[in-house]
Amino acid sequence: HSADAQRTDLMTITRFVLNEQSKHPESRGDFTILLSHIVLGCKFVCSAVNKAGLAKLIGLAGETNVQGEEQKKLDVLSNDVFIKALVSSGRTCILVSEEDEEATFVEPSKRGKYIVVFDPLDGSSNIDCGVSIGTIFGIYLVKEDREPTIEDVLQPGKNMLAAGYCMYGSSCTLVLSTGTGVNGFTLDPSLGEFILTHPDIKVPKKGKIYSVNEGNAKNWDGPTTKYVENCKFPKDGSSPKSLRYVGSMVADVHRTFLYGGIFLYPADKKSPNGKLRVLYEVFPMSFLMEQAGGQAFTGKQRALDLVPTKLHERSPIFLGSYEDVEEIKALYAVDN
Ligand code: AHG
Ligand code: MN
Ligand code: MN
Numbered sequence: 343h344s345a346d347a348q349r350t351d352l353m354t355i356t357r358f359v360l361n362e363q364s365k366h367p368e369s370r371g372d373f374t375i376l377l378s379h380i381v382l383g384c385k386f387v388c389s390a391v392n393k394a395g396l397a398k399l400i401g402l403a404g405e406t407n408v409q410g411e412e413q414k415k416l417d418v419l420s421n422d423v424f425i426k427a428l429v430s431s432g433r434t435c436i437l438v439s440e441e442d443e444e445a446t447f448v449e450p451s452k453r454g455k456y457i458v459v460f461d462p463l464d465g466s467s468n469i470d471c472g473v474s475i476g477t478i479f480g481i482y483l484v485k486e487d488r489e490p491t492i493e494d495v496l497q498p499g500k501n502m503l504a505a506g507y508c509m510y511g512s513s514c515t516l517v518l519s520t521g522t523g524v525n526g527f528t529l530d531p532s533l534g535e536f537i538l539t540h541p542d543i544k545v546p547k548k549g550k551i552y553s554v555n556e557g558n559a560k561n562w563d564g565p566t567t568k569y570v571e572n573c574k575f576p577k578d579g580s581s582p583k584s585l586r587y588v589g590s591m592v593a594d595v596h597r598t599f600l601y602g603g604i605f606l607y608p609a610d611k612k613s614p615n616g617k618l619r620v621l622y623e624v625f626p627m628s629f630l631m632e633q634a635g636g637q638a639f640t641g642k643q644r645a646l647d648l649v650p651t652k653l654h655e656r657s658p659i660f661l662g663s664y665e666d667v668e669e670i671k672a673l674y675a676v677d678n
């Protein structure tokens with residue numbers, strides 16, 4: 343009987359969020375409506391990514407973004423889709439995207455109480471070769487109901503209400519936390535619904551994988567150099583860790599959630615703040631990692647305590663299995 347019940351008792355992401363919402367009697371369903379628009383954006387991008395090669399959607403868009411990166415067609419398309427979906431939800435007031443230099447302030451008639459920061463397409467360098475890419479998002483409440491300003495966005499990650507990512511890989515997987523644990527949903531294309539497939543994700547306490555771009559080793563600081571050395575030549579006689587690095591943060595972090603280990607994008611001499619952007623890469627992934635029992639560290643502090651001063655600010659990030667991050671914190675403690 344239970345197998346049948348399992349098959350017919352479909353737990354979709356919408357139903358899951360409605361269940362969550364029922365725990366907040368005061369809620370008027372705004373978050374559920376916001377999330378359904380984010381989910382719509384993810385479904386659209388998933389289908390565009392799957393058709394990219396055929397629909398001539400690969401290659402450059404011919405523009406450069408505020409990051410100084412050449413925008414890919416899919417970067418621009420996914421950005422447009424998410425901006426439109428979020429504005430049409432009528433639940434947002436400020437939108438921050440990796441692809442837009444300035445924040446989008448939603449017109450008063452369509453304004454809601456949520457701020458959404460997002461990376462519409464993460465791992466763009468992997469689009470043309472068909473390697474997994476993703477979308478990353480974080481959700482804040484606007485601080486007061488006065489005219490929203492950029493100050494409302496520059497909040498520490500610990501203020502986030504929710505965060506998530508969607509990975510467009512062999513399957514389309516959406517991982518979400520609304521502050522009470524982490525759950526993973528897989529898109530069933532025949533239903534067009536995200537079904538709960540990874541309930542209550544917990545990152546293993548310790549892992550056997552480290553994930554970093556070794557090509558930057560020449561420019562690393564002491565603690566990172568020492569940590570990576572220990573991964574390869576353990577002093578305690580344990581076996582060396584494996585190196586796994588996809589080059590799409592979503593893919594590297596998703597593997598870390600499921601298999602354990604540590605993901606590092608350290609500072610280096612060329613980029614003293616590392617490469618990853620605080621608001622829409624570091625914060626959402628750090629929020630999720632803490633919710634899954636792991637931790638996230640910047641080399642100086644708990645990542646979620648950082649208070650950003652600029653929209654596209656960057657930070658070094660070390661996140662993953664609790665004990666693995668403890669080791670690198672100890673090395674930076676000596677150094678700081
Ligand atoms: P994006 O494609 O959104 O600009 O992000 C790319 C990021 C991130 O996905 C990944 O972890 C990192 O760039 C890889 O950088 P390197 O190629 O320097 O290792
Ligand atoms: Mn980019
Ligand atoms: Mn990114």
Ligand code: MN
Nearest residue numbers: 440461463464
């Ligand atoms: Mn991106």
